[in-house]
Structures are given as C-alpha cells and as structure tokens.
Amino acid sequence: MRIFDPHIHMTSRTTDDYERMAAAGVRAVVEPAFWLGQPRTSPASFTDYFDSLVGWEPFRAGQFGVRHHATIALNPKEANDPRCRPVLDLLPRYLEKDGVVAVGEIGYDSMTPEEDEAFAAQLALAVAHDLPALVHTPHRDKARGVERTLAVVRESGIEPGRVVVDHLNEVTVKLVRDTGCWLAFSIYPDTKMSPPRMVELLRAYGTERMLVNSAADWGRSDPLLTRATAEAMLASGFSEDDVDLVLWRNPVEFYGQSGRLDLGELADEAPATFAGNSILRGGS
Amino acid sequence: MTADELRAALRGVPDPDWLDAALRRVAGEPDAITRFFPAAGRHCGRAALPDAPGWTADEAARAVLLTALPTDHARYTDTLYRQGDAAEKRAVLKALPLLPIGAAAVPLLHDAIRTNDTRLLAAALGPYARHLDVAAWRQAVLKCVFTGVPLAVVADLDARADGELAVMLAGLAAERHAAGRAMPADATDLLDRLTAGSGRTSAREA
Numbered sequence: 001m002r003i004f005d006p007h008i009h010m011t012s013r014t015t016d017d018y019e020r021m022a023a024a025g026v027r028a029v030v031e032p033a034f035w036l037g038q039p040r041t042s043p044a045s046f047t048d049y050f051d052s053l054v055g056w057e058p059f060r061a062g063q064f065g066v067r068h069h070a071t072i073a074l075n076p077k078e079a080n081d082p083r084c085r086p087v088l089d090l091l092p093r094y095l096e097k098d099g100v101v102a103v104g105e106i107g108y109d110s111m112t113p114e115e116d117e118a119f120a121a122q123l124a125l126a127v128a129h130d131l132p133a134l135v136h137t138p139h140r141d142k143a144r145g146v147e148r149t150l151a152v153v154r155e156s157g158i159e160p161g162r163v164v165v166d167h168l169n170e171v172t173v174k175l176v177r178d179t180g181c182w183l184a185f186s187i188y189p190d191t192k193m194s195p196p197r198m199v200e201l202l203r204a205y206g207t208e209r210m211l212v213n214s215a216a217d218w219g220r221s222d223p224l225l226t227r228a229t230a231e232a233m234l235a236s237g238f239s240e241d242d243v244d245l246v247l248w249r250n251p252v253e254f255y256g257q258s259g260r261l262d263l264g265e266l267a268d269e270a271p272a273t274f275a276g277n278s279i280l281r282g283g284s
Numbered sequence: 285m286t287a288d289e290l291r292a293a294l295r296g297v298p299d300p301d302w303l304d305a306a307l308r309r310v311a312g313e314p315d316a317i318t319r320f321f322p323a324a325g326r327h328c329g330r331a332a333l334p335d336a337p338g339w340t341a342d343e344a345a346r347a348v349l350l351t352a353l354p355t356d357h358a359r360y361t362d363t364l365y366r367q368g369d370a371a372e373k374r375a376v377l378k379a380l381p382l383l384p385i386g387a388a389a390v391p392l393l394h395d396a397i398r399t400n401d402t403r404l405l406a407a408a409l410g411p412y413a414r415h416l417d418v419a420a421w422r423q424a425v426l427k428c429v430f431t432g433v434p435l436a437v438v439a440d441l442d443a444r445a446d447g448e449l450a451v452m453l454a455g456l457a458a459e460r461h462a463a464g465r466a467m468p469a470d471a472t473d474l475l476d477r478l479t480a481g482s483g484r485t486s487a488r489e490a
Contacts, residue, residue, distance in 0.1 A: 051369075054369035054370065055369055055370045055373070055401065056370075056399070056400075056401060058370065059370060059401045059403070093318075093322075093367055096319070096322040096323065097322050097369045098322065098325050098326065098369065098371065099369060259326070260326065262330075
C-alpha cells in the first residue's frame with residue numbers, strides 16, 4: 001500500500017513518526033505552512049520557518065525515504081496581526097521554489113476583514129504563480145465559514161479544480177461537493193473526522209476529488225490515521241484500487257497541477273492505470 | 285570544471301533554449317537572475333551530467349547563470365544563497381570557485397557548515413574552502429566524519445590535514461572505540477596517513 005499524506009505538519013513531529021509512517025507505506029507528504037501554536041511577532045520568524053519547509057525538513061524526510069513538498073502562505077490566524085502582514089510581500093519568492101506545490105493554508109479562522117483581505121490576496125498569488133490553493137476552513141461557525149470561503153473562491157476567478165477545501169465533515173461536505181473544488185478530510189483521534197466516519201462519506205459521495213489527510217501537528221493527532229482509514233476502507237468492501245485512488249493518485253493529481261511534484265523513482269512504481277501520465281514531472 | 289565546460293555539458297538538457305535565453309537576459313539585466321535561479325531545475329532537469337562528473341543539471345545551470353552576471357557577483361551570490369532552497373544553496377556553494385569574488389563568500393561556507401544538511405556540508409568543502417581559516421576547516425572535516433560525509437568531497441585534504449586534525453580525529457576514534465562504534469574507513473585511513481612516522485598511536489591500534 002502506498003500513501004501520500006496531502007496535509008501534515010512534519011516540523012512538529014519526531015523521527016520516530018517518520019520511521020512509523022515509512023513502515024506504514026507513507027512515501028510522500030505535503031506540509032502546509034501554518035500557525036505554530038505560539039503566535040509569531042515578525043516577518044523574519046516566518047522566513048526562517050518557510051526556509052526550513054524548503055530546506056531542512058525535506059532533507060530530514062529524505063533520511064526516511066519520504067518525499068516532502070510544501071505549501072506556503074500567511075495563515076488566517078496570524079493574518080490578523082498587523083506585525084505579520086508584511087509576510088504577504090515575501091511570499092512571491094517562495095512561490096517560485098521547486099518544492100512548493102500550492103499556496104496554503106489560506107482561508108478563514110475568525111472571518112475578520114483582515115482575513116478577507118489576506119485570503120483574496122493569496123488566491124490572486126496562486127493564480128499569478130500558476131499554483132493550486134489549499135484552503136483551511138474554520139473550526140468555529142464552520143458551515144457559514146465554508147459558504148463564505150466558497151464565495152471568495154468563486155469571486156477570485158481561480159479554477160475550482162485547482163482548489164482544495166480542507167477539514168470538511170458530514171455537514172460541510174454537502175456544500176462543496178458540487179462546486180468543482182477538491183474535498184479534503186482530516187482524520188483525528190477525537191475531533192474532526194474518524195476512519196469509520198470517513199468510510200461512510202466515501203460511500204455516500206464517492207472517491208472522486210476526495211483527499212484524506214492526518215493533518216498531524218503539535219496537537220493531539222496521529223500521522224498513521226491515513227493508513228487506518230485505508231484499512232477501514234478495505235474492511236468495509238472498498239477495493240485496493242479505491243484505496244490507491246484516494247490515498248495516492250488523488251493527491252498526486254491535485255498537487256501535480258503545480259507542475260512541481262517530483263516523486264522521482266516513486267513515480268516509476270505507479271500501477272498500469274497511471275503509467276504514461278506526465279503530470280508528475282510537469283512544467284517542462 | 286570551468287563555466288565553459290559546464291555550459292557544454294548542459295547541451296542535452298530538456299529545455300536548452302530556456303537556458304540560452306536566461307543567460308542572455310542575465311548578461312543584460314542582472315536582476316533577472318533572481319527569477320531564473322529557482323526555476324532552473326524545472327527547465328534543465330536534475331539528472332547527473334555525464335560530461336560534468338559530480339554535477340547535476342540544475343546545479344550546473346545555476347552555476348553558469350551566476351557566471352553570466354556582468355557585475356556584482358558577490359552581492360548576487362549572497363542573496364541567492366540566503367534566499368535559496370537547499371538545492372539552490374548547494375548550487376551556489378559549488379559555483380563559488382568559478383566566480384570573481386575573492387574570499388567574499390566565506391560567510392556562506394560558515395552557514396553551510398553550521399547546518400546538519402550533509403549535502404550543504406559536502407558542497408562547502410570544495411576548492412573554495414581554501415579561503416576558510418584552518419580552525420574552521422578542521423572542524424568541518426571532523427563534521428564530515430561525524431555525519432558520514434565521505435572525505436573524498438574535501439578538496440586538498442592531504443595537503444591541508446595537519447597534526448591538530450590528527451589529534452581531533454584520534455579523539456573521535458577513541459570515543460567511537462569506547463562506545464563500540466566504528467570509525468568510517470576513510471577517516472581511519474587519513475588518521476593513519478597523518479600519524480605514520482610520527483610515533484603517534486594509530487586509530488587502528490587505539
């Protein structure tokens with residue numbers, strides 16, 4: 001079984017996690033830039049963080065045979081702090097890096113005017129740099145947050161197929177299913193989604209444009225819940241091919257739109273149904 | 285390896301026209317290099333170049349972009365290293381001996397040697413490391429041994445290795461021996477060469 005975790009904050013995890021993930025079949029990850037728990041107070045803290053997402057962390061992942069890519073953005077929470085706003089001006093240079101496969105996490109936390117502005121500005125950056133966008137949805141007032149998110153996405157002019165709306169659940173999935181955007185679900189030990197509930201959603205809504213991630217970070221979370229979800233799919237009658245679609249080919253297709261996904265020799269191991277698809281190298 | 289040799293070795297890359305256009309542009313408009321530099325791997329690929337041993341296509345393309353600058357090599361080198369991802373940093377380090385910058389980029393070597401990214405450490409110890417003072421150079425060589433970087437990457441190793449480096453290597457060998465762990469064979473060989481005839485106990489006997 002091969003697994004691509006399309007949203008995991010490896011900077012917050014240990015080498016034990018990398019070892020266990022590799023043993024469980026996780027061969028590729030995307031690490032979105034996000035809030036670090038402790039609020040930052042200056043743009044320099046962000047550039048050091050972004051530099052590690054395109055420097056040290058991919059090297060660390062490589063020690064365990066895991067391919068690491070990143071998404072870069074000013075996250076919604078810190079977009080509210082005027083001291084952090086200049087980060088928006090620093091993003092273009094990161095959005096040209098090889099390892100950056102989307103703009104993200106962008107979107108809403110508390111749905112303030114400052115968040116509106118940063119969200120719209122960064123969707124425009126995604127279009128300008130020809131990158132997909134990873135959109136976080138708020139934990140509080142979620143349904144209305146998702147509706148407002150989708151309105152901003154529509155208004156931005158970005159093609160819906162280049163947007164993934166993340167942290168969805170039984171309530172919010174309905175709002176996104178017919179928009180053309182990709183749908184992502186974070187599987188957590190207690191909150192967000194669980195493997196059995198995820199299986200039910202895959203049954204109800206199908207496997208197309210569906211992404212499953214662990215969103216593991218410095219909070220209570222588990223980087224092996226992608227694998228647990230794959231096991232739950234198999235146990236409830238989904239085929240090996242369904243599992244490969246949701247946990248490998250879908251994230252490869254979504255982030256492959258960047259033209260920058262470089263899976264190296266992993267791409268050569270693809271099953272016949274995927275052979276000949278050139279999006280892995282893309283761009284050139 | 286000269287810039288012309290790298291240029292020749294790049295003839296077979298996937299998009300040679302991109303590189304030709306980028307080089308012309310950089311010669312006339314130096315600031316354009318900040319746009320071309322991160323994109324080099326996407327246009328030239330990242331494969332090893334058969335005609336430039338030790339170089340990949342993206343590294344070589346970035347190196348020739350730097351050599352195409354008409355002026356201000358030291359300033360652009362510093363900026364592109366500091367704003368680069370790991371592959372860009374490595375390319376800058378490898379390009380240093382080809383650039384008319386004197387010892388101006390020594391701070392970049394210090395930065396690379398401070399990291400634990402073995403690709404950067406290795407790239408910092410090429411011919412340009414002759415500008416490093418001997419204390420920093422010895423520490424960097426010892427760090428190679430410590431992190432498993434083959435000593436073959438170190439330029440002028442035997443010419444520069446001295447008694448003080450031998451003392452440091454012997455100390456590491458003693459710690460490894462006490463812990464029941466092996467020294468890399470190339471480090472043991474170097475220590476043996478340094479201690480041969482000096483009467484010092486060799487690493488093999490320690």
